[in-house]
Amino acid sequence: xxxxxxxxxxxxxxxHAGLHGIIAGPLGCAGLTDIGRDQAARLRDHVRxxxxxxxxxxxxxxxxxxxETAQIxxxxxxxxxxxQDCELCEVHTGVADGTDWADYPTRFGAFDMEAEPDRAFAPxxxxxxxxxxxxxxxxxRLAAEHVGKTVMAVCHAxxxxxxxxxxxxxxHPANLRLQPTNTGLTEWxxxxxxxxxxxxxxDDASHLAGTGLA
Numbered sequence: 001x002x003x004x005x006x007x008x009x010x011x012x013x014x015x016h017a018g019l020h021g022i023i024a025g026p027l028g029c030a031g032l033t034d035i036g037r038d039q040a041a042r043l044r045d046h047v048r049x050x051x052x053x054x055x056x057x058x059x060x061x062x063x064x065x066x067x068e069t070a071q072i073x074x075x076x077x078x079x080x081x082x083x084q085d086c087e088l089c090e091v092h093t094g095v096a097d098g099t100d101w102a103d104y105p106t107r108f109g110a111f112d113m114e115a116e117p118d119r120a121f122a123p124x125x126x127x128x129x130x131x132x133x134x135x136x137x138x139x140x141r142l143a144a145e146h147v148g149k150t151v152m153a154v155c156h157a158x159x160x161x162x163x164x165x166x167x168x169x170x171x172h173p174a175n176l177r178l179q180p181t182n183t184g185l186t187e188w189x190x191x192x193x194x195x196x197x198x199x200x201x202x203d204d205a206s207h208l209a210g211t212g213l214a
């Protein structure tokens with residue numbers, strides 16, 4: 001389709017960030033682990049060898065783990081410039097960035113964004129609903145800015161899961177957990193003529209097959 005746009009979302013490689021230790025916003029994120037760098041290198045080598053996917057634009061969120069992943073993958077795509085896009089970030093953590101997770105409940109209260117979808121993660125951060133609205137806005141904006149192109153965006157598990165919830169209209173799916181693989185690829189296509197998003201693939205991590213890195 002001439003008017004179609006491909007959006008390939010890549011989860012960053014394995015990182016120091018998690019639900020233990022330091023809350024990893026832009027300040028607290030310590031980037032990739034050695035395993036994460038190996039995963040990103042496997043993706044780089046795969047696209048270099050196969051020539052697929054062909055990518056016109058490579059983007060990354062503003063979080064160090066995504067930036068580092070994109071910088072490792074970029075040479076395999078023949079791309080030098082990796083702009084950062086705030087709307088590709090995981091849930092904005094606001095003033096909780098850099099706080100130890102163990103201290104979060106005392107400072108900011110119980111952590112259940114789905115139960116309180118309009119409550120911010122912390123002052124200056126996203127609520128569950130605001131996060132999904134941002135992800136929806138990001139998809140629509142990239143489709144409008146890159147008509148006829150393929151965009152690879154290195155982002156986060158939460159962002160990838162949110163694209164599925166937003167597009168399928170299920171922000172609170174019961175008994176369902178989406179857990180994309182580190183450096184796994186999820187592909188959307190936007191058909192501008194029909195005004196529709198098409199899910200072409202979810203969590204392709206074939207570049208990690210047989211490596212023990214998945």
